[in-house]
Amino acid sequence: MKRITAVVTRTVSAGLLLLTLFAVALAQDQPLRIKYWLGMSQPASHLFDVTIEVELPTEAKTRSIEFQMPKWSPGRYAVFDFAKNVQEVRARVACPAGLDCTTPDLAVTRVDDQTWRTELGNSSPRGSSLMFSYKVFANDLSGTFSQLDARHANFNGGCLFMYVVNHKQDPAALSIKAPKGWRVINGRTEKKDQTEFQFSNWDLLTDTPTEIAPDWTEDDFEVDGRTYRVVVDSLGNEGGRRPALVRDIEKIVRTEIRMWGPPEFDTYTFLIHFANDAHSNDGMEHLTSTQIIEPGALATGDSYDETLDAVAHEFFHVWNVKRLRPIELGPWDFTRPANTRGLWIAEGITNYYGHLMQRRAGLWDDAKFLSTLADQIAEVENSPGSKLMSAEESSLSAPFLDDAGHAQQTNLANTSVSYYPKGEVIGLVLDLLIRTNTKGKASLDDVMRRMYDEFYLKSPNANYYLRGRGYRPGDFEHVVAEVAGTDMDDFFKRYVRGVETPPYEEAFRNVGLRFVREPRTPVTLGISADQDDARGFKIGSVRPASPAAEAGLQPGDIISSFGGVRFSSVNFLKVLARYKPGDRVQVSLLRHNRPVSATVVLGAPQVFDYRIEKLLNASAEANLFRAAWLSGK
Ligand SMILES: [Zn+2]
């Protein structure tokens, strides 16, 4: 998925583990015939109508059937508890075919926060169908949530479709009844105006985000006999930019296929929204499609470039994470968050290649690519959390970091680092070191291809969900060592499982580049501003082990004067520039509306800007390595 900063944590009780074990024990149940009916009779209500039709098993021992709303959905790892938007749950037995009749409601019991049980009783005729129905409130245009309004319906199945407990692996059909004039499109659409779909299991049903609207557009192109559909729902002005956008998307597709080889589908669908609402912003990967949502209109701002950046990232996921995947990522237990050490690979390395592929496709020049890498390095190296949290630990913390909300105050800003930039800079350094260690014969491209080949294409299927099997951290390290021709255990110990700074200088020097680090400010105080306060500079955060922290300054303090000068977020940098490290400064501040004074001793720079430049006098070999890296040839 695309990285979003900002909603829900919860603790998992030991009881869930028992529930999980129980579910496994029952997983051998006979398959059921399951069909999902999706209606949207009143779009303005934001209520989807869902009915799950289950053909009742003929054996009389089944006394009840349970339906469960997932707590989260794949690609985003925070727990959102989709059950909170479920309402009006009921069940009844369908009328026998050909008859128009009304059947009485069956008893439905809410078992827990995500589960409903339908008692079949003795009167339910075996061989007939149970109709389990409910409504879901949905008004978020996102890669995880869903939206129904007067303009369109855009859904992600995880937050809409309950699974039948112990029957997630059974085939599932979907029938969509759209408002008049609205057309249905998704990554499994095979023919025009298709409204009926068949999936091998619930996981694939929910892997198929769908757009339903009167006015989306479709532009197709072909690469190696496969069809790529660019479906755009513009909720704002396009400024005539769509044809160029489609051509640039094709360049990215061709470039990524050149690295990986042919993808495993006949048709792939880019579902793109220009939300024009200044906030909806997302990207989410799927097996045969992606959802990309930009907050602006295509005609305005940087929507065009941001879309291509999202396309380069999400399309790379076709291989890395959707098919080649850490072992914990599918099939999933939706009663608790997924925990994997591999998101720095699945997301961080994808972020790295998303950027590199835009350079290789000719959409970015060297300067744009190198400055983007420098920004990613700055984000990691300037974050105090990167010295506390390793790339693997960041992956395991994903449920707290991935667009998760927090009801209580947390210290995560100081203790965590995102696996997106952290994984990206590790992937970058790893790539450059492999290139130079092997004298240009191999690269991270080879590692990724070999992983895909070994774990996805050639491994026997480990379960019902997907081809091949998931990899473990040790599998990745093993393949890296084989491709690099040398033991890389030290690298993983220090930079992946540990929190040491990767050897940027060495990695860049080897490809004829100079890595430059410069202080962002001449002295460090260690505070950032909250929103403006008329009384002065309101402290938003205090950097750990900084002069401000040593002096006991706290978030929420309002600095009225600094060294006798009125201090604000506007003149902050200018005032600081008058000092040097070691200077003692008197600070007047308001804390809980009371005046307080403190003395800070300004420190040496702790925050840096980074630059990556061409190295003068680089060796011919280093220049060759760089050219191969940037071009992918
Ligand atoms: Zn991603």
Ligand SMILES: [Zn+2]
């Ligand atoms: Zn739409």
